Structure formats: structure tokens, C-alpha cells
Amino acid sequence: MRKNLGVGRLLIAVYAVFALSATARASYQLIFEFEQAPVAYSLSAVAAVVYILATLALSLSGENWKRIAWASVLFELTGVVSVGILSFTQPEMFAHPSVWSGFGEGYAYVPAILPVLGIIWLARRDAKIQ
């Protein structure tokens, strides 16, 4: 793991917790409840994969991981905002909870705050390198 991450370690740890819990939850939903809400539960699975990618990319060094880190936090932000809006305008699509519905209200809005913190941290790190 990269050194001198400072408070960034905490960010990686939050991502790791989300990667683990979202994966567990999405697996359970896909296996036992998929037919109840295919859209919401597929989204949960996508979110879980992105959290795993983000965790890895934020903790590993190298140009490629940096690109993946940016891509995954931006994807997450897009996901949480669009699913958040859709869950208000098209509630019938999201009658079953996913990580991102209602801007992540089921998870104390952490799914919405996390990509913003991720972007700030990545931007600051890039600025430091240059």
C-alpha cells in the first residue's frame, strides 16, 4: 500500500466497508429476491462492483489505478445522483431499496457524500504531485 496517505486511509476504509457490505447485500438480493425488483437489485450489484474497484484504485499506486479511481468515483456520483432523482420521479421502479435510492437515505446518505470526498481527495492528491 502507498505511504503517506494520512486521512485518506480513513476514506479507503469507508470504501472497504461499503464494498464488503454492498457486495454481501447485493449477492443476497440477486440470489433470493431478484424477481421482486430486477432494476433496483441489478443497480445494487453494479454499485457493489464500483465500490470494490474504488477501494482497490484508491489504495494502489500507478497511473492506471489513478484513472480507475477517478472513473469509479465519478461513476458513483453519477449513479447516486441519477438514481436519487429517479427514485423520486419514478418511485415504482425503486419500490425496493438499493444503495443509491433516495440519494442513499438507507445508509445515512453516506453513498452521496463518499464520492464527493473521493473527488476532493483525488484532486488534492493530483495537485500535490504536480
Next chain:
Amino acid sequence: MIELWFWFQLWTYLAAGVISLVMTIFSKHLHSVTLIAQMAVLAGLVLQLLLSSGLTVFGERAETSTLEFFGYLIVALMVSVGAIIWGLIDRENRWSNAVLALAAFTIAVMIIRMQQLWTGVSPV
């Protein structure tokens, strides 16, 4: 889950989180108090696993979903073990205390959800 045992766990895990946060401020490395607190969290979860496995063997079932209950319990155990491993690898860093605090708070939230799955009513 037994009601009293649930509350004991919840307060223990919250206290472990608060202590670990305090250690983030005062200690430049992983403090032994943080590690001991997280070990208490892990011990509580292992006891919970033994207790609910025993109840399940003797025919008791969670009100909402026994399977989901055990899913949460196993993920909580993984979070606690993972946090301890993280702390031991990254010992010379202040933020290790914060990582273990995060684990304790996450597990506190998960134990509330587990109690809800077992009894069918949210305890808080």
C-alpha cells in the same frame, strides 16, 4: 437475540468506537486501548454467533429472515477481523485508530439491524 444482551452489545460497540476516536487524537500510532476495544467487539460478535447458532439449532427462527440475520452477523465479523488486521499492518499510523473506530460504529449500526431482523421490530 436476548434483549439485554443486545443493549449490552450496542453500548459496548459504541463505547469502543468513541474510545478509538479519542485515541486517534492522542496517539500517533495504533494504541493498545483501541486494539483491546476492537477485540472486545470481536468477542461480542463471536458470542452472538454461538448464541444465535445455538438458538437456531434448537428450532428458533428470526422473525423477519434468519438467513439475512446470519448474513449481517458474518459481514460484521469480517469487518471486525478486517479492522484488526488493518490495524496490525498499519500500526505506526494515527489513522489506524480511526479505522478501528469506523469498524466499531459500523458494527453498532449492524447489530441494530440484526436485532430488527430477529425480533421483527426496530429496537431504536
